[in-house]
Amino acid sequence: MTHPASTFASAVQDGDELAVLHELFATFPSRAEYLLPLLHQVQARVGFVSHAATRAIAAHFNLSRAEVHGVVTFYHDFRDAPVGDTVVQLCMAEACRAVGCVDLEAHLAARRGAPLGEVIPKQRWHAEATYCLGNCALGPSLRIGETVYGRVTPERLDALLATHLGANTPGANAPSADTRNGGSAS
Amino acid sequence: MSAASVWRVHVPSDTAAASVGADEVAEAVARWTASHSGSGLALHRNGSRGAAWLEPLLEIDTPKGRLGFAQLSSADVPALLDQLSVELGRSDTPGLAHARCIGLVDEHPWFRMQQRLMFARAGRIDPLSIDEYRDTGGLAGLQRALQFDQSGIVQEVIDSGLRGRGGAAFPTGIKWRTVQQAAAASKYVVCNADEGDSGTFADRLLMEADPFRLIEGMVIAGLAVGAQQGYVYLRSEYPRTIRTFDAALQAARNAGLLGPRVLDSPHAFDIELRVGAGAYICGEETALLESLEGRRGQVRSKPPLPAIAGLFGCPTIINNVLTLAAVPDVLAQGAAHYAGFGVDRSRGTMPFQLAGNVAQGGLVELPFGITLRELIETFAGGTRSGRALRAVQVGGPLGAYLPSSQWDTPLGYEHFAGIGAMLGHGGIVLFDDTVNLGAMAQFAMEFCAIESCGKCTPCRIGSTRGVEVIQKLRRGENLRANWDLLGELCETMEFGSLCAMGGLTPLPVRSIMTHFTADLLAPSPADSRADAVASPDLVAEEVA
Numbered sequence: 263m264t265h266p267a268s269t270f271a272s273a274v275q276d277g278d279e280l281a282v283l284h285e286l287f288a289t290f291p292s293r294a295e296y297l298l299p300l301l302h303q304v305q306a307r308v309g310f311v312s313h314a315a316t317r318a319i320a321a322h323f324n325l326s327r328a329e330v331h332g333v334v335t336f337y338h339d340f341r342d343a344p345v346g347d348t349v350v351q352l353c354m355a356e357a358c359r360a361v362g363c364v365d366l367e368a369h370l371a372a373r374r375g376a377p378l379g380e381v382i383p384k385q386r387w388h389a390e391a392t393y394c395l396g397n398c399a400l401g402p403s404l405r406i407g408e409t410v411y412g413r414v415t416p417e418r419l420d421a422l423l424a425t426h427l428g429a430n431t432p433g434a435n436a437p438s439a440d441t442r443n444g445g446s447a448s
Numbered sequence: 449m450s451a452a453s454v455w456r457v458h459v460p461s462d463t464a465a466a467s468v469g470a471d472e473v474a475e476a477v478a479r480w481t482a483s484h485s486g487s488g489l490a491l492h493r494n495g496s497r498g499a500a501w502l503e504p505l506l507e508i509d510t511p512k513g514r515l516g517f518a519q520l521s522s523a524d525v526p527a528l529l530d531q532l533s534v535e536l537g538r539s540d541t542p543g544l545a546h547a548r549c550i551g552l553v554d555e556h557p558w559f560r561m562q563q564r565l566m567f568a569r570a571g572r573i574d575p576l577s578i579d580e581y582r583d584t585g586g587l588a589g590l591q592r593a594l595q596f597d598q599s600g601i602v603q604e605v606i607d608s609g610l611r612g613r614g615g616a617a618f619p620t621g622i623k624w625r626t627v628q629q630a631a632a633a634s635k636y637v638v639c640n641a642d643e644g645d646s647g648t649f650a651d652r653l654l655m656e657a658d659p660f661r662l663i664e665g666m667v668i669a670g671l672a673v674g675a676q677q678g679y680v681y682l683r684s685e686y687p688r689t690i691r692t693f694d695a696a697l698q699a700a701r702n703a704g705l706l707g708p709r710v711l712d713s714p715h716a717f718d719i720e721l722r723v724g725a726g727a728y729i730c731g732e733e734t735a736l737l738e739s740l741e742g743r744r745g746q747v748r749s750k751p752p753l754p755a756i757a758g759l760f761g762c763p764t765i766i767n768n769v770l771t772l773a774a775v776p777d778v779l780a781q782g783a784a785h786y787a788g789f790g791v792d793r794s795r796g797t798m799p800f801q802l803a804g805n806v807a808q809g810g811l812v813e814l815p816f817g818i819t820l821r822e823l824i825e826t827f828a829g830g831t832r833s834g835r836a837l838r839a840v841q842v843g844g845p846l847g848a849y850l851p852s853s854q855w856d857t858p859l860g861y862e863h864f865a866g867i868g869a870m871l872g873h874g875g876i877v878l879f880d881d882t883v884n885l886g887a888m889a890q891f892a893m894e895f896c897a898i899e900s901c902g903k904c905t906p907c908r909i910g911s912t913r914g915v916e917v918i919q920k921l922r923r924g925e926n927l928r929a930n931w932d933l934l935g936e937l938c939e940t941m942e943f944g945s946l947c948a949m950g951g952l953t954p955l956p957v958r959s960i961m962t963h964f965t966a967d968l969l970a971p972s973p974a975d976s977r978a979d980a981v982a983s984p985d986l987v988a989e990e991v992a
Binding site: 293294295296297298299301302323329332333336337338339340353355356357358359360361392393394395396397398399400401403405408409410411412413 | 463464466467468500501503643644645646647648649651652684685686687688689722723724725726727728739740741742743744745760801802803804805806809810832833841844845875877878879880883888891895898899901
């Protein structure tokens, strides 16, 4: 049996929630075991799982809205509101703590002007903690989109943000020169 | 050089190697070979050998074996390949004088001192080439399994002494026998690839370097119990692993390793890849089954065991990646060969993972029985920071923090249980003398609060209370009362939780209470950072 998601060829534009949902409903069997694979697709293509989507998905699987909402809110990967196009995840687990990810967390929060995990409305990018990217001998580790980076220093973090977000980046709250110098000195 | 000889230039495609620039190195190699047609050099992507500290590790075939060039950057590539292409015809070991050359990789001490069974092939082959897999001994275990009946396969696994490598160390063959003997129309084989423990990356490495080994192990498991469908539950934090393993499944189907007639036998078996969604608890086997069925990853009560009523209520083998990946060797070499490695009731080899503040981090596969100190002194090369090593956490976020007085413990399941610790999935995280273990104890509780599935009160509420109590201790508030409260809380979590998440979160906390007391009682006092300051007397004095 082939995983439906791996053979999935899209005919509709990502982001058009209703069209994406209808396409997915035609692809995934309506058995509840396909709820997570479907939610991953919705998340990847729309960016979040809206309340309207929850209602439609519940109907497709013959589940209650509460059950689908329960699943969406249980798993860290699924979001019920948009957070921005680019998600930056900093590993905050033990092996990365042993090599200074707590300092990087402060640096990243300063670049964003908000603590990790806090959603900044209309921000283009989001930053949050994750717990283990499986790169524990080469920490601190960072994930941007589908790519994992190792041995991340504040300088490398700044360079990666510039690469992924564009030159004149980090977001609404441009960091002061002090922040940058403070980060690189630590 | 004759046009016929092609010298392969191997660049790992693995997550860790890529995290420090392996893809850029590979692109540089491809650019160089494209502009030097007739050079005799060709890019070959292998998996990683697991020496993360040497990555990106470029290897080149020579008549004497593979020569390695470590910690290479893409900028180093053109000059290196220029040099290699000139020396190739003239020398058996071209490039030996290069600054980044580490000599013949197989003879490098860091590899030579290991005893690799499960990871013997990792880094040597293209992970997606089933021909290279077969040429290096792959499928021999399955071929032999096809000559046995179900009980015969199960007996081999029992006799090998193989125990679950995910952390619980349950005898694998006994679990298989239970599933084999259960009468049911459908049975399943589920691979737990939700490797969430910090400090562990062996599952990921294996699935990216030698994925057919896992597939072969699952097929053998299916034969052993009469299951026709397998699932791999792989965590979403491993995007590259998802791509590699998905491609490996497709290649296995194309080669007839999976499908309605496995290797032209009458047996059917296929595997579906399912991706997790960022919940640590789904590494717990019953939560994983819930998740596979499309629900919140909440732990189930046992009994019934998954072996009796697992996925969709059917008898289910659920094993960790490394457990299933050990099976092809057990079948190919025979149970006695595998059982010949190890110590006491810990048989075979274990892939230990050196992580955290470590100079020479990566995967070290050895028979059980070496002491933690020997392992660290032989392979770790000290801390990456160059400072003194202070504490070692073994077994992931639910494992104990060990002071140097405990490092002479042999790495075996019972030996670690005997000192109030656990081997878990073999993750070994090093911390230098700047660590504040009071902060790590607090984090252990914070992590439990974030990742608790919420089913049991001791875990759901206890973890949050644990954070609060540890914060008070670290602020110096009401030490005696809060110290006792923390001890009681740990006991409640240990005995009142359904699964290992709530039941074992106290393990790291208690180890810090016992061995690093001063860190908990004051905010990082520089003068208290000596090992083994712990004693009830000290607490009594401080709180008197």
